[in-house]
Amino acid sequence: MRDVAIIGVGMTAWGELWEKSLRTIWTEAALAALDDAGVDHVDYITIGCMSPGLFVGQEHLASLLADELGMAGVPAARVETACASGGLALRMGLAEVASGLSDIVLVTGVEKMNDVDTAETTYALGTAADQEWEAFHGVTFPGLYAMMARLHMAKYGTTSEQLAAVSVKNHANALLNPDAQYHLKLTVEDVLGSTMVADPLHIFDCSPITDGAAAVVIASMDVAREITGDRPIVRITGSGLATDTITLANREDLTSLPAVRKAAERAYAMAGRVPGDIHVAEVHDCFTIAEIMTTEALGFFEPGQGGPAAEKGLTGHGGKIPVNTSGGLKAKGHPVGATGVAQVVEVATQLRGEAGQRQVEGARIGLTQTMGGSGGSAVVHILEVES
C-alpha cells in the first residue's frame, strides 16, 4: 500500500448562500484546493454529498461537477453515507491512491441545503434515519439525539450546562474562523435560555442548515514530495469506517456510539496510535450531545466523562485535547456532505501550522471524525505532519 499525503486544501465561506448554486460553491472550493496544491490536473475526483436529489433535484454530480470545473473526461465519483459522506470521500480517494490506480485525487464535499423549504429540508435529512421504522412515524434528528441525551443524563449525570459548554466553546472558536456561518459570542445562559427544540436540546444545542463546500488534494508520497517544496507534508496514517444499526430501536445501548468506537479502533490500529497521541481533533457535533458522546467513543475521555470534560475546558484551546477549533458543525455550519472534508481542511491547516489565531501550538497529529444519521455509520481519519 502506498503512503498518501494531503497536498492542498480549500473551502469557501459557509452560510445561507442564496446567490450561488451547488455547482458554483463546489467549484470555488475545488479551485481553492487545486491552487493551494499547485496542481492543474488530477486523476480522479471524489464528491461527498448526501442528497442532491432531494435538496436541488440533481443526481449525477460526478459528470456535472467535473464538467463545471473544466475537467470533463476526468474520472469522478459521488459517495454517500448521510452526514459522513465527506469522510467517505476521503476514504475513497485514499484507496485510489494507495492502490496505485490514481496518483492525484481531488477529494471534495458539498451540500446546498437552503434551496428547498424547511419541511423539505427536514424530510431530506430524515432519509438518514430508517424511512420505514423511524422517519415514517414522525421522529426527526433533534428528537433522536434528544433521546440519546436524556439517557446519557440519566446514566451519567450529564447536565444541560455541560451540553451548553460545548456550544459556547464551538461558537467561541468560530469567532476566529472567517469561513464559519456564525460569528456569535454565546454564554451558557444564552444557550439555556434559547428556544427548546427537543427537550433537552435547545436551538443553540443544534447545528444549523448550511450551504457549503470543501476540498482537499491528496497524492502519493512521491508526488507530494515533488510538489510541496518547503511546505510541511501531511500524511494520512489511519483510516477507519464502521456501521451500526440504522435505528436507535435496534441498539443495545443509546448512550454510546459503537460505530464511532469501531471506526476509531481501525484508524488507531492502522496509524499505530492511541487516543492520547492526538493533539487536535474535529468531531461530529451535529448536536452538543454528539460531541460529548464522540469524545468518549474516540477514547479521549472515559464513558460519562465527556460532559464534565467540556465543562472544565479540557476540549478548548490549551486544554487536554482541543476539539473543533474550526467552530465545528455547531458554529462553522453543517452542509452535510461537505462537513467531513472541511474537518480535514481544518486539521491539515493546524498540522501545517497555518491556522493563525486558531493555531494549536505544537499540533503534529490530528484526527477527524464524521458520522451518519444517529451513528449508523462513522468515518475516522488520522493525519500526521512530517517533522
Place this chain on the structure above:
Amino acid sequence: MRDVAIIGVGMTAWGELWEKSLRTIWTEAALAALDDAGVDHVDYITIGCMSPGLFVGQEHLASLLADELGMAGVPAARVETACASGGLALRMGLAEVASGLSDIVLVTGVEKMNDVDTAETTYALGTAADQEWEAFHGVTFPGLYAMMARLHMAKYGTTSEQLAAVSVKNHANALLNPDAQYHLKLTVEDVLGSTMVADPLHIFDCSPITDGAAAVVIASMDVAREITGDRPIVRITGSGLATDTITLANREDLTSLPAVRKAAERAYAMAGRVPGDIHVAEVHDCFTIAEIMTTEALGFFEPGQGGPAAEKGLTGHGGKIPVNTSGGLKAKGHPVGATGVAQVVEVATQLRGEAGQRQVEGARIGLTQTMGGSGGSAVVHILEVES
C-alpha cells in the same frame, strides 16, 4: 497493486417487485453472492444506487443494508454516478482490495423504481441530466437519446430496422435468462409497429422501469485461491472510468460517446488488451441506439458500423462479439444502480462456463460497460478467467 478476483456472484429475478422492498431485494442478492463465494464475512460493502432518496425516501443505505444483512459494524459505502452506479461500486471495491485496505469486499447494486408513480420516476431519472439546463426545460431521456439517434442516422445512415435488430436480439437472449424481466419473442416488425416514444425510438427501443439487485464478492488473489477450490478464478484485469459534459448541448459531436471511449482506453491499457481480444460483453443498452453507439465507442466496430453489425448478427450468439447475452438493459431490465453489477454477474458466469443455454463457447475474456445519463459518465471493466 494487488490482483483482485471475483469469487461469488448473485442476483434475484428482476421485474416489478410490488411485494418486496429495497432492503429485501438487496439482501436476497447479497446472500446469493455470499453463498456462491462460500464466505460468511466481508471487510467492506459497496452499494451502487442512483437515487434511493427520490425512489423510496431513503438515503444512508450503507447503514440500512449492512444492518439488514446482519452485518452492522462492517464498513459500507454507497456510490452514485447515475445509471453507471453499479460499475462504480465495482471500481470502489477494486481500489479497496488492490490497495490492501480490505481483503474481501461485497460489491452490490440496487434500485427500487416502481414504488413511486410514473411522473416521479421520470423526474428521478431526469436528475441524471443537467437539472438547470436540460431537465428544467422538459427534456427526458428518451428525448435526449432520440436526438442522438437522429444524428447517428443522418451521419451514418443508421436505420430504424438496425435499432430494432438490437431489441430483437436482446429479447431473444432474455428468453434464456430466467432472471430477466421480460420473456417475449419479438420481431423487427413488432418493434417498428410499437408505440412511438420519442421519434425514432419506439417503446421496444427503450429499456423498462425495473426493481432489482445484484451482487458479487471480490477478494485479493491470495484469498481467492484459498476459497475457490476447483472453480475457475475470474480476475479483474482492467478498470476505466471517465466523464463527459453532462449536457448534450456542450458536446462537439452527439454521434459518439467520448466518456465510453476514454473509460475503455483506460481499461484496455490496464489489462494489456485490445477490443479484438474480447469474447463476450455486457453493454449499456438503455436505448437501442445506445448499444449501437457503445459497441462503436468500445472499438468493436468502426464509427457508423454499429447498426449494420447488429443487423448482420455480429453481436448475437455465434457472432463476432456476443453482446448482452443476459438480455441487456432492454430485456433483462434496468434497475439503474443494479445494472452495472448484474453485468459483472453475467460476464463472470460466462467466463466460469456456467451460463447454461446462454453460454458463449470458449469465452475467456469479457468486458462490462455502464454509463450515466446521456454518456456524462462511463465505467468499463475487463474480466479474465485463469486458464
